[in-house]
Each structure stands twice: as structure tokens, then as C-alpha cells.
Amino acid sequence: MSSALLNSKDIKAQASRLGFVGCGLSRAEPVAEPFASHYRRWLELGYCADMDYMRRNIEMRLQPDLLVPGVRTIVSLAMNFMPKNRQPAISLYAQGQDYHDVMKQRMRQLMEDTQLEGRCFVDTAPVLERYWAWKSGIGIITSNGGFISVPGYGPTVFLGELFLTAEADHYDTPLAPPPLEGAGERLFCPALTPEGLDTRRCISYLTIEHRGSLPDGIRLGSTFYGCDRCLRATPQFAEAKPTTEPAFQPSEALLQMTPDDWQSLTEEQYRALFKGSAVKRAKYDGLKRNIERWLEQ
Ligand code: SF4
Structure with missing residues (x-):
């Protein structure tokens, strides 16, 4: 580990040049209350559905140095994904290229440019990413849906984290206290409960992660991959503006797909369209299952 302090201004300036719309630094301390107990309670209620990986490594999720020994600093980063145009049947976040790849490549570039030592994570490791984004002051937690909303960009952001072994010269603070538990949930969706998201009833989870048939009575709304209703219902969604990132724009072929085209989608077309x-993530069979339910409505 280098003994030099990380220069937070340099990291933020370079992050901005690389297209991140939010960048903040936190000390890599254990996750604070009430977030830690809220997370444990959420698991106890079974709200993580059959995403068993959420039940594994609970302590690691709550204590960053169990994930990366020697970590001192966590840098939270946000990229705006709001597309200029959109294919209406697909959730906003999935219109373009896979954000895991785009974010990771950009985060590695940031580490290289600013000579940072550590690891980067995008949604694939036991990290409470919204907590770290809140703690590092890159956005507020919305009372509706618990999204991170970045000032000037709203909640249409992807999040990623750098776990670094050096201390920083400055740490950020949250922009606002977290909303009181359940205080602002608008219970227009049965998956939104005062104790958090009941993933088992969430269309986004069911159409992306869930394998097997969709539960009876689930109505998909306008999208068959994901669901944007609670995202759009947050007051901060009004701040969302189109991203300048070409990778998050849909292809012409995707934009031109019609309900008839979706109905006849072959596996070969699926592979070309979603390369x-x-x-x-939903696989061809999962997507066909979703399309069938979507067209029945
Ligand atoms: S994504 Fe859709 S189904 Fe899931 S909580 Fe939000 S509104 Fe409800």
C-alpha cells in the first residue's frame, strides 16, 4: 500500500473528464445503522426472492475490509444512462450496451489515469452500492423506490465503486439524511412496502432474474424487460436528461422493433439484437416468456 494520500480533487476531475456525473469518497468503515439492520431485516422477510447470492456474504456486504483486505477508501461513481431515444418495450437502463462492461472499462481507466491501487465493482460483488453512493454525497436516496438521485441528473444513473487501499486527503458527506423508513413509499405497486422492495412481486426482478414461468396475474405494463414505473414516479425523475454516452443509446435495429417483430423474434435475431x-441476462427463453405475457395483455 502506498503511504501517499489520495488526491480527491484529482480523482473527481478525472472522473468528470471520463464521463462520470457523480464521484464521491467515503472512509471504508462498516455500514452504519440503520442501513445494516434494515438490510438484515429485508433478508429475514425473504424480500430478496431466490437471489441467493444476497443471503451469502452478509458480513462482507456490511464490512468492506472483509471483501477487500486493507481497504481504506471507497470511491462511488455514477454514470447517466438516460437514452435520447428508446425502444418502449425495454427498460430505460437496458437500451444500450451492458453497463457492467462500460462502467468497468471506464473505472479501470480512471484507476490507471490517477494511479489508484485497489479493485473496482459494478453490481457484481457484495457491496451496498446505494449506501456508499449516499454516504459519499453523490446523490440523495429517493423516498420512493430508494434510488440514488444525482443532482442535475436524477435517478437514471448506474453506480460503481472503487475499493482503494490508500487514505484520501478529503472525505465527502451525505447531501441529505436518508428518508425515514417507508415514509415516502407510494404504495401504488404491491412490491413497494414500508420495509423495502419485496423483490418476489417486482416485475423488474420477475422479467430479468426469475427463471421458470411468470406468476399468474402478473401484468407487465409497457415493458417486457424490466419495469420503469417506480423510477418514473420519483419526483427527481424530472431532472433526468439524455446521456452523452453513446454506449447507452439503443441501436437503430432495436428502435425499429414492433410488437409483431417481438412476437416472431427468433433466437438468431435475439443474439444479433442484444449482442x-x-x-x-434474461436469456432467449426468458425473453420469449415475457413477450408472450406482454402480448396477451
Ligand atoms: S420496478 Fe416496477 S414492479 Fe418493481 S417495484 Fe418498481 S414499479 Fe413495482
Whole structure:
């Protein structure tokens, strides 16, 4: 580990040049209350559905140095994903290239440019990313849906974290206290409960992560991959503006897809249409299952 302090201004300036719309630094301390107990309670309630990886490594999720020994600083980063145009059947975040790849490549570039030592994570490790984004002051937690909303960009952001072994010359503070538990949830969706998101009832989870048939009675709304209703319902969604990042724009072929095209989608077309896209997570069979339910409505 280098003994030199990280220069937070340099890191933020370079992050901005690389297209991140939020960058903040936190000390890598254990996750504070009430976040830690809220997370444990959420698991106890079974709200993580069959995402078993959420139940694994609980302590690691709550104590960063169990994930990366020697970590001193966590840098939270946000990229705006709001596309200029969109294919209406697909959730906003999945219109372009897979954010895991885009974010990681950009975060590695940031580490290289500013000579940082550590690891980078994008949604694939036991990290409470919204907590760290809140703690490092890059956005507020919305009372509706618990999104991170970045001032000037709203809640349409991807999050990532650098876990660094050096101390920084300055640490950020939250922009606002977290909302009181459940205080602002608008219970227009049965998956939104005062104790957090009940993933088992969430269309986004069901159409992306869930394997097997969709539960009876689930109505998909306008999208068959993901669901943007609670995102759009946050007052901060009004701040969302199109990203300048070309990787998050949909292809012409995706924009031109019609309900008839979706109905007849072959596996070959699916592969071509979603090459390098996060939509592949649902697999061809999962997508066909979703399309069938969506067209029945
Ligand atoms: S993504 Fe859709 S189904 Fe899930 S909580 Fe939000 S509004 Fe409800």
C-alpha cells in the first residue's frame, strides 16, 4: 500500500473528464445503522426472492475490509444512462450496451489515469452500492423506490465503486439524511412496502432474474424487460436528461422493433439484437416468456 494520500480533487476531475456525473469518497468503515439492520431485516422477510447470492456474504456486504483486505477508501461513481431515444418495450437502463462492461472499462481507466491501487465493482460483488453512493454525497436516496438521485441528473444513473487501499486527503458527506423508513413509499405497486422492495412481486426482478414461468396475474405494463414505473414516479425523475454516452443509446435495429417483430423474434435475431447488452441476462427463453405475457395483455 502506498503511504501517499489520495488526491480527491484529482480523482473527481478525472472522473468528470471520463464521463462520470457523480464521484464521491467515503472512509471504508462498516455500514452504519440503520442501513445494516434494515438490510438484515429485508433478508429475514425473504424480500430478496431466490437471489441467493444476497443471503451469502452478509458480513462482507456490511464490512468492506472483509471483501477487500486493507481497504481504506471507497470511491462511488455514477454514470447517466438516460437514452435520447428508446425502444418502449425495454427498460430505460437496458437500451444500450451492458453497463457492467462500460462502467468497468471506464473505472479501470480512471484507476490507471490517477494511479489508484485497489479493485473496482459494478453490481457484481457484495457491496451496498446505494449506501456508499449516499454516504459519499453523490446523490440523495429517493423516498420512493430508494434510488440514488444525482443532482442535475436524477435517478437514471448506474453506480460503481472503487475499493482503494490508500487514505484520501478529503472525505465527502451525505447531501441529505436518508428518508425515514417507508415514509415516502407510494404504495401504488404491491412490491413497494414500508420495509423495502419485496423483490418476489417486482416485475423488474420477475422479467430479468426469475427463471421458470411468470406468476399468474402478473401484468407487465409497457415493458417486457424490466419495469420503469417506480423510477418514473420519483419526483427527481424530472431532472433526468439524455446521456452523452453513446454506449447507452439503443441501436437503430432495436428502435425499429414492433410488437409483431417481438412476437416472431427468433433466437438468431435475439443474439444479433442484444449482442453486448444486459438484456441477455434474461436469456432467449426468458425473453420469449415475457413477450408472450406482454402480448396477451
Ligand atoms: S420496478 Fe416496477 S414492479 Fe418493481 S417495484 Fe418498481 S414499479 Fe413495482
